[in-house]
Amino acid sequence: MLYTPSYQKLEQQYPDTCYECQSNDDVYNQKSCSVHKSEPPTEECPLTKERSDKCTDCRCSRSGFGIICCCFFILSIAITTALILQLSYGNSIPPGKTAHGAVATDYTNCSQIGTKILRKGGNAIDAAVAATVCMTVVAPHKTGIGGGGYIMIYSQIGPKTQLVVDFVNNTIEGQFGKANTRIPAVLKALELVQSLRGNLAWQEVIEPSVSLARTGFIASRELAYELSKHSDYEKKFHPVNGGEIYQRPILANTLELVGQHGADVLYNGSLSSEIVSKIGTDQKLLRDLASYEPQVIAAKETSLFDHTILYPPHANLVEFTLKELEKLHIQKENATTIESQIQVAEALVHANLISQHPIITRQKYAGVVAMDWQGTYVSIVTGLNSPLNVSLKTDAGFFLDTIDQRDGLINLTPVLFHDDVPNCGLSGSFNSDDPAVIGQILYNYLAVGFNLSTTIEYPRYYLLPDGVAIENDSSYSIDMAVLNQLKSSRPPSAVDPNSIMKSINMIIERRNKISSHSDSRGGGLSSRY
Structure with missing residues (x-):
């Protein structure tokens, strides 16, 4: 029996959502999508791309x-x-060529903004940048332009592109670091990749989020809940209820200036003083802000289940985790056995027990993935260590980020994977902050052979500092042998796994067909055309 989250409210809100179009062995149904009320929506209706037709049966x-x-x-x-x-x-x-593409985020409007950018002639970079800016508007409890993150770009057509933009590791240096505050790096990084590889004008990419922030968006229950937990916020600003229209006019003004004049208005322009005034008056703060540049580096790669896995150089624990899984030499035909599942659980526990990295126990990041008809994947993951810190809310309408003993954003990891089968091969992209979850996603999709929606919605286990937290659902029961193995390796955590709700959004292409899925844990829907 498969894990089946509740979709009733999503069905009512988005009645045109595509339903199951793919079987568990990834043999695509060539019939048109139709709504089957007995099946949960999977958002993975394939989109045929006329790049190559060699794998299409006559x-x-x-x-x-x-x-x-x-x-x-x-x-x-x-x-x-x-x-x-x-x-x-x-x-x-x-x-x-036929224009097709997909964007997956935690907020339906942001996914739709991404595909509207694709329809205007933008590529995956334009779409992912636009969707990420949108997430900074609608999800200040997860991310914001005061945060940091990583971008990974992979192109499978023409000269191979495998690059990473790092705007985490050099954001806590100089005077900002001394003040335990991050240099607000998000817009600088987004503008960099969009100016280098985007098709559209920068203002076209920013404008949809300006409109959304000004006219308002439907506040998610998660946002309302997080705002309610910050009493300082509610004292200073009016409370927000889930389902209400929430406007951010000051942020809209800031993004409008950024769209018109570029990100430099924040870093070396009219808004710079408003940013540093929240930290101090030292002129070195302004110099650090003006001179900030993200780092552009090559991606690293390893092999897993006959696929190449790409990840940022900083992701040492992800690399170790995947190598531990590869050492098991599990064959795909044996991947569903209890013995293999126990081996995987043991390997993931072992890999993550040796780490001293703090594991974030709730989501403080927003993941965006996009793909276009050119075969370009873009994975952007941004976040904040300390969201909604009222003491660091700038007059420009966004929150700066504070740094704890260790920067939790170093765990953010975009992941890309592909095989080496020409024309008919498989490739995909997602992101997370948890190496053990990354291992589970790749194992379930590449080895077990779950389809995309099942892979994302399948129950996970989280390896936390005090033990293991295991998701469960009334329609699914994890095998008792695997459960016992996890509990014997680590005691049960006191953390409720349902409070973690780490969302993973994913796009894949197989046999020249694109599929996408936004995690129900994040509440969004992917968009594609």
Whole structure:
């Protein structure tokens, strides 16, 4: 029996959501999507891409008349599609290509903003940047332009691109570091990748979030709950209830200036003084802010279940975890056995017990993934150590971030994977802050063979400082042998696993078809066209 979260409210709010279109062995259903009320929505209806057609089976009749009819039908569809695309997108799409893409985030509006950017002729970088800026508007309890994070870009067409933008490890230096405050690095990093690889003008990418912040968005229950826990916030600002329209006009003004004049208005412009005034008056603060630059580095890679896994160089624990799994030499045909699941659980516990890294017990980050018709993946994960810190709320409408004994954002990890099968191969992207969860996701998808939605929604176990916390659901019972093994390795944690709710959003491509899924734990829906 599979883990099946409650989707009723999402079904009512988004009745057009695509439902299950893929079987557990990843054989795609070629029929059109239809709503089956007995199945949960999976958001993984495949999108055919006309990059290569070598893996598509011919469904036409072998008779001469059937072939002729089929050819005329296909030609008519192709000509009609090409005309529509030409009218809609102009010259932004090269001849012979079909514009398709997907964006997955924790907030439906942000996913939709990403695909609207794709429709305007933007690429995956434009879409992911726009969706990330949107998340800084709608989820200040998870992320914000005062935070930090990582960006990973992978291109599987033409010259291989595997680069990482790090805007965490050099954000707590100089006078900002002495003040235990992070340099607000998010916009600088987003502008960098968009200026280098984006298709659209910077202002076009920022504008949707300006409108959203100004006109307002529906506050999530999670946001309302987190705001209610910060009594200082409610004393200074009006309380927010889930489902209400929440506006952020000051942030809208800031983003509008950033869109018009670039991120430098924050770092070396009219808003710089407003930022540093929350920390001190030392002129060195202004110099540190003005001189800040993210680090651009090459991604590292390792092998797991006949796939190449890409990750940032800082992710040493992720690397160790994946190597421990690879040492097991589990064959795919044996991956579902209890023995193999126990081996995996033991390997993940062992890999993460040797680490002194603090594990965040609730989500303080926002993950965005995007893919376009060019075969470019972008994974952006941003976060805050101390969200909603009223003492560091700037006059520019966002929160600066404080640094504890250790910077928790170093655990943020974008992940990309691919195999080496030409044309018909598999590739995908997601992100997390938890190496053990990354191991579980990759094992369940690449080895066990779960489809995308099951992989993301499947119950997880979290290795916390005081023990192991195991998700469960009335419709799913973890195998008792695996459960006992986990409990014998680590005592049960006092933390309620349902309070952790770490959301993982994922996009994959197989056989030239794109699938996407936003984790129900995060409350969002992916968007694609």
